[in-house]
Amino acid sequence: MLSLGSVAFAQTKESYAFVERDSTLYLDLYRPDNPRADKACVVSLFGGGFFKGTRDGRLQRQIATLLTERGFSVACIDYRLGLKDTARLATFSGITGRLDMFQYCIDIAVEDCAAAVDWLCRHATELDIDTSKIVLTGSSAGAIAVLQMDWCRANGLQLAAALPKAWKPAAVVPYAGAIMSHGSPTWRTPPAPTLLMHGTEDKIVAYSTYPPILTYALYGAKRVFKQMQKQGYPCWIVRFEGIGHEVASWLPGSVDFFCGFVNQALSGRITTLDATMKDSKLMPSKWSKMTLKDLYGQ
Numbered sequence: 001m002l003s004l005g006s007v008a009f010a011q012t013k014e015s016y017a018f019v020e021r022d023s024t025l026y027l028d029l030y031r032p033d034n035p036r037a038d039k040a041c042v043v044s045l046f047g048g049g050f051f052k053g054t055r056d057g058r059l060q061r062q063i064a065t066l067l068t069e070r071g072f073s074v075a076c077i078d079y080r081l082g083l084k085d086t087a088r089l090a091t092f093s094g095i096t097g098r099l100d101m102f103q104y105c106i107d108i109a110v111e112d113c114a115a116a117v118d119w120l121c122r123h124a125t126e127l128d129i130d131t132s133k134i135v136l137t138g139s140s141a142g143a144i145a146v147l148q149m150d151w152c153r154a155n156g157l158q159l160a161a162a163l164p165k166a167w168k169p170a171a172v173v174p175y176a177g178a179i180m181s182h183g184s185p186t187w188r189t190p191p192a193p194t195l196l197m198h199g200t201e202d203k204i205v206a207y208s209t210y211p212p213i214l215t216y217a218l219y220g221a222k223r224v225f226k227q228m229q230k231q232g233y234p235c236w237i238v239r240f241e242g243i244g245h246e247v248a249s250w251l252p253g254s255v256d257f258f259c260g261f262v263n264q265a266l267s268g269r270i271t272t273l274d275a276t277m278k279d280s281k282l283m284p285s286k287w288s289k290m291t292l293k294d295l296y297g298q
Contacts, residue, residue: 011068018119025078027116028055030064036071039130043075045142047248049295050105051083059249066255073129079112106180107159109145110152114162121164135171135262140248143177151179154187168192171265176205176248178220184227185219193265195236196221199243203291236273244288253281
């Protein structure tokens with residue numbers, strides 16, 4: 001096991017290589033000074049539109065600190081950025097081109113997330129992690145990746161094949177996430193307990209469907225919740241009315257709500273909730289009006 005060092009905060013941080021792709025991918029594991037008795041671990045994926053972001057960015061470090069203060073181990077992971085190549089980004093145009101490239105970006109992120117979970121499970125004893133209590137969360141692109149990975153797992157798709165056999169997340173909490181699917185998403189086996197957080201005015205990761213006129217689309221929280229309800233799977237959704245993509249970075253502002261849901265899931269108490277939230281500290285900003293064209297400079 002490769003360790004790149006340890007830094008003392010309210011926790012310790014150790015970095016490990018978990019898979020070789022075109023380059024080595026790492027995860028930063030933050031371990032609490034006062035761990036929970038259940039040895040729960042949160043795997044967190046950064047956002048950045050599949051062209052930017054890092055596992056040790058400001059938001060990721062803030063999330064790790066808040067969750068380790070509450071006793072969780074936190075693994076902030078690398079994943080490949082399908083749009084990091086500026087030449088590829090320059091050709092990212094038209095509805096079909098966007099969907100095809102989104103599918104590629106999501107697929108490789110899912111593969112890398114699955115590899116990170118597999119690594120954590122294989123090293124769980126030495127890391128003092130309970131593999132049945134691994135929670136997945138992410139922001140924006142990272143939220144899409146974790147939601148898509150559990151959908152792939154539930155449907156037995158090859159993209160999630162690296163996951164340990166019969167493993168299932170204890171919970172999935174995407175902040176402005178979505179599922180890429182041909183037609184409305186369905187689950188062959190039950191998804192993990194899921195908490196969907198999304199702004200109703202999000203024009204980057206659509207709250208409902210992008211694009212709305214095609215069957216091959218990115219289905220946001222509104223549609224995912226509707227489909228889970230249709231199949232009888234318990235799910236929570238929190239809709240931030242009038243707010244756009246700001247929700248993608250709102251885990252720190254909703255950490256107690258996050259922990260409340262996760263604690264219920266870890267205890268086996270699975271419920272359904274459909275709520276609208278207003279938070280005076282979450283106000284519309286430039287992200288409320290930003291579209292995909294704005295994000296990618298087109």
